[in-house]
Amino acid sequence: MIEGRPSNTAFQVAAARAAHLRFDPKPPLLNDIHAEALLDVEGLAMIEGYADGGPWIMLENRFFLPLRARFVEDQLIKAYAHGVRQFVILGAGLDSFAWRQPPGISELRLYEVDHPSTQSWKMNRLEELGWTTPNNTRLVPCDFERQSTSEVLAKTDFDPTKPCVVSWMGVIYYLNRDTAESSLRDLAKLMAPTSELIFDSMLPWDMLPERYQIIRKAMAEYLNGAGEPQINRYEPTELGQAVEATGFAKAEILHPADLVSRYLDPSQLTLEIPERFRLAVATR
Numbered sequence: 001m002i003e004g005r006p007s008n009t010a011f012q013v014a015a016a017r018a019a020h021l022r023f024d025p026k027p028p029l030l031n032d033i034h035a036e037a038l039l040d041v042e043g044l045a046m047i048e049g050y051a052d053g054g055p056w057i058m059l060e061n062r063f064f065l066p067l068r069a070r071f072v073e074d075q076l077i078k079a080y081a082h083g084v085r086q087f088v089i090l091g092a093g094l095d096s097f098a099w100r101q102p103p104g105i106s107e108l109r110l111y112e113v114d115h116p117s118t119q120s121w122k123m124n125r126l127e128e129l130g131w132t133t134p135n136n137t138r139l140v141p142c143d144f145e146r147q148s149t150s151e152v153l154a155k156t157d158f159d160p161t162k163p164c165v166v167s168w169m170g171v172i173y174y175l176n177r178d179t180a181e182s183s184l185r186d187l188a189k190l191m192a193p194t195s196e197l198i199f200d201s202m203l204p205w206d207m208l209p210e211r212y213q214i215i216r217k218a219m220a221e222y223l224n225g226a227g228e229p230q231i232n233r234y235e236p237t238e239l240g241q242a243v244e245a246t247g248f249a250k251a252e253i254l255h256p257a258d259l260v261s262r263y264l265d266p267s268q269l270t271l272e273i274p275e276r277f278r279l280a281v282a283t284r
C-alpha cells in the first residue's frame with residue numbers, strides 16, 4: 001500500500017466485477033450493480049482492460065474475482081439461515097455488498113474493515129455519490145501491519161461472543177507472512193465457535209503452470225509500481241496447516257475447480273481453471 005493512496009488492486013477487482021456485468025452473458029455470477037458507480041474516472045478506464053480479446057489474465061480475473069465474491073456471499077446467506085448475524089469484510093476495498101443487501105437478512109450487522117487510505121477514499125466517493133452508509137454497516141479503519149482486527153472491532157458494537165462470517169478476499173498475499181499469521185491467530189481468538197473465515201491465497205510461483213511464468217515479470221512490475229507486491233504465497237498443505245496451527249478447528253482448502261463446478265457446467269468454461277488461487281474456509 002502507498003500511504004495516503006487507495007489500493008490500486010481494490011480498483012482492479014471492482015473493475016473486474018463491473019466488466020463481468022458488462023461483458024459476460026446473463027445471468028451473472030455476481031450481480032454487483034454498484035461496482036461501476038463506485039469507480040472514479042481512473043477506475044472506470046480499467047473496465048475496458050477486461051474486455052474480450054484482451055490479455056488472458058484479465059479474462060481470468062473477470063471470471064474468478066466475481067466468482068470468489070459470489071461464493072462468500074452464498075456462505076453468508078447460508079450462515080444467516082443458521083442464526084449468524086455478523087459479517088466482517090476484511091480489506092473490503094470497493095466491496096458493495098452493504099449497498100445491495102438482499103432481502104431476508106434484515107438482522108445482519110456488517111463491518112467493513114480496511115486500510116485507512118482505501119477506506120477514506122471510499123468514504124469520499126460515497127459522499128460524492130450521495131450514498132449513505134446503511135444503518136447496519138460500520139466502516140472500521142485498520143492497517144493489518146500495525147493493528148489487529150480484534151483491537152479495531154472492540155471499538156464497535158461487534159459482539160465477539162456471537163458467531164460471525166469473516167471474508168478476507170484478495171488480501172493475505174499482500175501482507176508480510178508474520179502479519180498474516182498473527183492476524184489468523186487474532187481472528188481465531190476473536191471469532192466465536194462455529195464462525196467461519198473465508199479467504200483466498202495464491203500458490204508459490206514454482207507450482208504454477210507455464211502460462212503464468214510468461215507473465216510473471218510484467219505482473220510483478222505492475223504490482224510493485226502500485227505499491228502492492230504479492231509477497232506471501234502458500235503451498236496448499238502448508239496453508240491448511242498454517243490456519244489450523246493458529247487455532248481454527250478445521251480448514252478446508254478449495255481448488256478453483258471446486259468453485260467452478262459449484263456454479264457452472266465445467267464443460268462450458270471457455271478459460272483454463274484459474275490455478276493460481278486456493279480458497280480457505282476455516283471454521284472455529
Ligand SMILES: C[S@@+](CC[C@H](N)C(=O)[O-])C[C@H]1O[C@@H](n2cnc3c(N)ncnc32)[C@H](O)[C@@H]1O
Pocket residue numbers: 001007009010013014090091092093094095114115116118119142143144145168169170171174175
Ligand atoms: C485486491 S484488494 C481486495 C478488495 C476486496 N476484498 C475485493 O475482493 O474486492 C486488496 C485490499 O486489501 C487492503 N489492504 C492491503 N494491505 C492492507 C493492510 N496492511 N491493512 C489493511 N488492508 C489492507 C486494501 O486496502 C484493499 O482494499
